[in-house]
Amino acid sequence: MxxxxxxxxxxxxxxxxxxxxxxxxxxxxxxxxxxxxxxxxxxxxxxxxxxxxxxxxxxxxxxxxxxxxxxxxxxxxxxxxxxxxxxxxxxxxxxxxxxxxxxxxxxxxxxxxxxxxxxxxxxxxxxxxxxxxxxxxxxxxxxxxxxxxxxxxxxxxxxxxxxxxxxxxxxxxxxxxxxxxxxxxxxxxxxxxxxxxxxxxxxxxxxxxxxxxxxxxxxxxxxxxxxxIDPSRFNRVAQPEDGPLRAAFVGRLVPYKGADMLFQAAAPLLRDGRMQLDMIGDGPMMPELTALARSLEIEHSVTFHGWKAHEEVQDILCRSHILSFPSIREFGGGVVLEAMALGVVPLIVDYAGPGELVVPGTGLKVPCGTRSEIIEAFAAKLESLMNDPSGLPAMATAARDRVQSHFxxxxxxxxxxxxxxxxxxxxxxxxxxxxxxx
Structure with missing residues (x-):
């Protein structure tokens, strides 16, 4: 309305x-x-x-x-x-x-x-x-x-x-x-x-x-x-380069945010260079995630940025096609809105805050199931986007419009x-x- x-x-x-x-x-x-x-x-x-x-x-x-x-x-x-x-x-x-x-x-x-x-x-x-x-x-x-x-x-x-x-x-x-x-x-x-x-x-x-x-x-x-969204803090438009699918994760590196599930879901694409992943944030899971990246042989396609000021977060996100965010318990999901404001398409678990922010045409959702079900669903979405990214520009525009009109x-x-x-x-x-x- x-x-x-x-x-x-x-x-x-x-x-x-x-x-x-x-x-x-x-x-x-x-x-x-x-x-x-x-x-x-x-x-x-x-x-x-x-x-x-x-x-x-x-x-x-x-x-x-x-x-x-x-x-x-x-x-x-x-x-x-x-x-x-x-x-x-x-x-x-x-x-x-x-x-x-x-x-x-x-x-x-x-x-x-x-x-x-x-x-x-x-x-x-x-x-x-x-x-x-x-x-x-x-x-x-x-x-x-x-x-x-x-x-x-x-x-x-x-x-x-x-x-x-x-x-x-x-x-x-x-x-x-x-x-x-x-x-x-x-x-x-x-x-x-x-x-x-x-x-x-x-x-x-x-x-x-x-x-x-x-x-x-x-x-x-x-x-x-x-x-x-404060437009003075998030005021750019994403312009990802041609080439591999570029994804970003933003958040604390803690278990419920699901970064480990993202690694497992994206491993085939990351391993052979069809996808690049920027990890923005820090937390107690950092050692575990860096070790997981090595064991999955994807470390060459994953960049751990640690904590960044919001200006730098903007710079990194604007290189991305998607925000890949498999968190399973977000009350508000502010990072999802921030990505949408920049024209970065969110890929999220359809549960709680993010599931209510992302409406049809503004992003992609997977059902909230077990760990294995979320990993499988994320993997399928990522593979589909890599094979056919043609729908991303329209979703990016719709996401930005949604933020401008409501958020x-x-x-x-x-x-x-x-x-x-x-x-x-x-x-x-x-x-x-x-x-x-x-």
Whole structure:
């Protein structure tokens, strides 16, 4: 569905983004990007955590005027240190981190209400929008307080908790996701039902997250994938050279990202030089993957680049025909959007975030099955592309068009603005819908 022009007076929005930082990645970058983009369509004051203050100032924001930094470090710092110990590995145990955050975050909201409660009750804001945390497991005391004040409360985008596919228990354990076995317990925690009942609109970043919302509240859910594209960061068009099929992988080198499956699937093409593969990223699997490349006799066709700045990622991706990304558990799949924005056709596993971003004509999907089934399906797709790449240019153009029409941060801000308008006029306005179910 197209995003319609916004012409009405800008609503006054208090945007709560505890995690928001233009200099970081993942959730903080999403929080920053959406909150900053919303300033073009609404009169937005951003509330963030004190750790982000200096980055906001460096980005040109004026403290007190454009944003407020809340110092919740009394609880946040020791709880973060505890989470780092319990996760037992950098970048692992994400469910544990979210569980600890669920314990420390309420203090942040309490401080927000202490500072802004009187203004909210006085009607100085038309909408209160909690952008981050993204996790649907973390409830909000602000929702009920805003409802009592007669101010619409918008929640999200919420995303997370996509189930681990069957047959990938080894990967689940390697990620130290032991707490994920009891994650669904959050549904009975105090505050969850009240948060959903008092929210005027709930932005869901995945269909799975929407499915976890109780049916009585689902009518206020609006599907908007969490990730977006900043055209100043991804502003080129891929121009792969003639010759072998060029593919790229971007991401942490950890088991669930599936780089080892990609090596096995692409081995025949890589071995005889019909394909070249750029590996962008680093992680604990690097030694294993370099050894696997040697054992498969494909090391001459694989380049390990390690971590790269986004400008360099762009340079490497723009030499590629495809993003070959067999990850089996992505909540958002931002790298898929980044490739599409450059006109690099994604080849992905049809599951969770990537499966929802890639619609027919904009990329290629294989079913989410067992390891052997994914390897076999990827191998068949790669062989087919090598033999007949004629369909790639049209898909590349469609992928770029899809990003331009739906996934630029400016477009996403306009989508959210329509949600604000609906929340403010829900009795007369039509509920917005931006993405068809695929």
């Amino acid at each position: 197209a995003v319609h022009p916004v012409t009405a007076k800008k609503p006054r929005v208090l945007a709560i983004a505890e995690a928001a930082n233009p200099e970081w990645v993942s959730v903080p970058l999403v929080g920053w990007s959406l909150a900053a983009a919303l300033r073009e369509v609404a009169d937005v004051h951003i509330v963030t955590q004190i750790r982000n203050r200096d980055a906001f100032v460096r980005a040109g924001m004026v403290e007190g005027q454009d944003f407020t930094a809340i110092d919740s470090e009394t609880f946040a710092r020791p709880m973060w240190k505890l989470a780092e110990k319990l996760r037992m590995g950098e970048g692992k145990g994400w469910t544990m981190v979210q569980a600890i955050n669920a314990l420390s975050y309420p203090w942040f909201e309490r401080l927000v209400w202490r500072q802004f409660g009187n203004a909210i009750r006085a009607g100085e804001y038309d909408v209160v929008h909690r952008i981050t945390p993204l996790s649907p497991t973390i409830s909000s005391s602000l929702a009920g307080k805003c409802a009592s004040a007669g101010v619409p409360f918008v929640l999200g985008p919420l995303n997370g908790g996509v189930p681990w596919p069957k047959g990938f228990e080894a990967e689940r354990q390697a990620e130290k996701e032991w707490l994920s076995y009891v994650r669904s317990a959050y549904k009975v925690l105090p505050g969850r039902t009240a948060t959903l009942r008092n929210a005027s609109a709930v932005l869901v970043g995945s269909r799975h997250t929407e499915s976890e919302v109780p049916s009585q509240f689902r009518d206020r859910c609006i599907f908007i994938p969490e990730n977006g 630029l941060w400016s477009q996403k801000a306009r989508q959210v603005r329509q949600v604000y308008d609906w929340a403010l006029n829900s009795e007369t306005a039509q509920k917005p819908q931006f993405f068809d179910k695929t």
